[in-house]
Amino acid sequence: MSLFNILDIAGSGMMAQNVRLNTTASNVANANSVTSSAGDTYRAREPVFAAQLQQQVTHQHGPLGAGINKDLEALGGVRVAGIVESNKPLIQEYAPNHPMANEEGYIFKPNVNVVEEMANMISASRSYQANVEVADAAKNLAKQTLRLGK
Structure with a gap:
């Protein structure tokens, strides 16, 4: 898995948590209507997340170009499948x-429980921060790899 794929996965997590934060903010804003x-x-309203798996085929040439070795690499992420209303x-x-x-x-x-919504907001905020830290770690790894070439 390349560093760019890691950034894509972390980015999809940040986007999903952003939707979760916006949905929670909407619930809190309308709690007293x-x-x-x-x-x-x-x-x-609650967002529904779905795992996003994509198979990537990578081609690697064997010794002296004797053949092609195909490896399947699963790329992941998350996507927002939809937003549903509470029943x-x-x-x-x-x-x-x-x-x-x-x-x-x-x-x-x-039917908004403000205490639950605040717990959702804290959880979404921490999940967002965890994805930011993953992206930052991948960026630092890329910088260190580039420094090896000096």
């Missing part, structure tokens, strides 16, 4: 004096 009907209420029930409150209350006096709040 109120509507008068369940159909219009914001629902918590947890919405929060329904009886508040007849609220301006957004429906005819029965109920208001609907999103």
